[in-house]
Amino acid sequence: MMKVILIDDDPVMHLILRKMLVKFPGVQVAGAFKDTQSAAAFLSANNDIGLAFVDISMPGESGMVFASRMEEAGGGVQIVFVTSSKEFAVKAYELSVVDYLVKPVSQERLERTVNRALAGRESFRMPPLKDPADKGTGEIIITALGDFSIQNELGRVKWISSKSAELFAYLLLHRGKRIARTRLVGDIFGGMTRESAEKYLNTAVYQLRKSLEPLGLREVVRSENDGYALELTNAVIDYEVFEQQVGKPGNIEADDMESVLQFERLYTGDLFGNKAYVWAIYETERLAELYASFVKRLSELLIFLRNRTAASKLLLKLHARNPLDESVVSLLMKIHGQEGNKKGLTAQYTDYVKLLNRELGIRPSKELLMLYDSLVSEKNNQMSKA
Template identity: 45%
Template sequence: MKVIIIDDESAMHLIMTRMLGKLPDLEVAGCFSDTASASRFIAQHEVHIAFVDISMPQESGMQFAERMAMNHPDLYIIFVTSHKDYALDAFELSALDYIVKPVSLERIEKAVTRAKAVHQFNRTSVVEPAANSVQIYTLGGLEVRTSAGSVRWISRKSSELFGFLLLHRRRIVTRARIIHEVFADTSTKNAETYLNTSIYQLRKALDPHGLKSIIQSDADGYGMNLDKATIDHLEFEDRLKKLEVIEAANLPFALDTEKMYVGDLFGEKGFGWALHEVERLSVLYNAFVKKVGNALLEQTKVEKAILLLNKLFHRNELDEETVMLLLRAYAAKKDRISFTKLYRGYTKALRLDLGIAPSKELEELYERLRSSFRIG
């Protein structure tokens, strides 16, 4: 994937280039201090992702993103900014991600991982959807992609309405319930009008992709018919059913499945009505990763186990089962420093955050594994 960096601070060029250089399959094609020179470069070269600062001279990052959406719809924007206040506006422009400075390698990697999954890039080419196919990405964000490109949402509420109807596909949801769930922050007097406007905007956004008719309605409410679409979180769940037992034969398939989960359902959009489903899928993912981590340890693939389990640990640093698996992994690697640091950090966090001590099971595991260092 070819990446450019647009920031008026030259120090950020160096910081971002170094971080991106640590990630596989990426090429930093250029660094620019203004959007005009970046635009000229994009017009003449293949670029997949632009990391863009919002506060820029002459033309802001927001204005640049809006212009790119019209002229280069396949360029995906990841905002890197010191300002938290622009997040909603950024996602209305269909930004792929929004990172607040100071940046970290972990946060950059998360954004790049999502980009790879959403656009299905591999090392040699871009895999485009087949004609008439519909691919919907809900893990880590919300994107609808067809052979015509990505759907460009006209407003934040129209994309939210799409997500709501997607989770309730194949049935009509009453207007009253949609207003209660999706437009709860709107006065009752204006909610009906706001719903009508959002339905119009949603159909208008879907029309260029031949999808206008998937939004169905009757006198009572609205629904969505998407029988032929590929939806990533449904595919993820289907794969989990095939991976009840993880062993050497299906371990590559399990690792490939884990990569699908590039973020929680709808990412950082924070739809209140989706919280139950977000949590359900998160629980499934967490349990699955523990199974994969355990299988990797059994196959003595210790380095891969550590990388995967650390990813899970950063999601919830107080999860004891994840800590126990990581302790086993560090012991297998004979990494005494990481082993000790993890246990001490975890027990300290338990005392400070929850006011409790580690379980007897964890203490016994720690002592047993610690003795293996002395034996070794």
């Protein structure tokens, strides 16, 4: 297991990289820092860190200066720069860094970096054993979009049962509020007899606390007046960060494109992944609609900026989620029109017409037909002028 740390003054990047790195079984994120000073202090107290992902441009000491200091000190930590600019690439490689990643970082590109770092380790040092009784004091990172995991500096929660995980998820959506046992019995254990449901709830509460105990989080599940409440402090929850970033009113600015594309990466799937909890349907659909609306606005700007490749990539993700969404189809048609791709435009439109007829027995809107006709006419006019 290779332990890594993240150094970036943007906490959103901490969450994005955590969500991406958790997919590698040979990697554990041991800490995340907003400045190089706190990161250096952590490294001096923890000699088992094998890799650091470092932003170059930060207030105070830059990532470049930090990497130079680490190299001069002769520490064993490998450095990967994660930055928004390619201009420092030559200088970065003079410092013998493992890799240089330009934001937004793709999962495939990160995988190559991680494999390179794993292959480049000179030796494997066992991390110091943690006392399970130690109370976790660092950030609690909760991933609930496309997956469901809880982790802090002591590790990742290993659920004892599916119902203990579901109970945590339920309390998470209502954290800080007391949820009566009767409500939990009805929503999570519906269909059972009252006696059986009460028994399974007791078991689930016990298993949940046992699951959280190795991370020092047993006490976050609090008993209160014949009910339970989840009390979390210093927690970073991906769907909250996503909503805070993309739910802001106003138009998306072209100057913010890099950051905005990173926010899109926070949404790695529906709430709680494939769990599909019935009691979470409303919140799942609300977040999915927020994501779809955000991507459409972002794609419209990308199309205006003629960044058709990025726009197509985002829209095709939405199209795969809901091929009946006419607004997505219209944007894809506009991209084909910009590209002068009459064949692709016609295929996009006719495939959608066939889908509507086959699945719903209806025709597309007049607006879509008019858009198709105008795009075809525009293409024909361009050909005749040529």
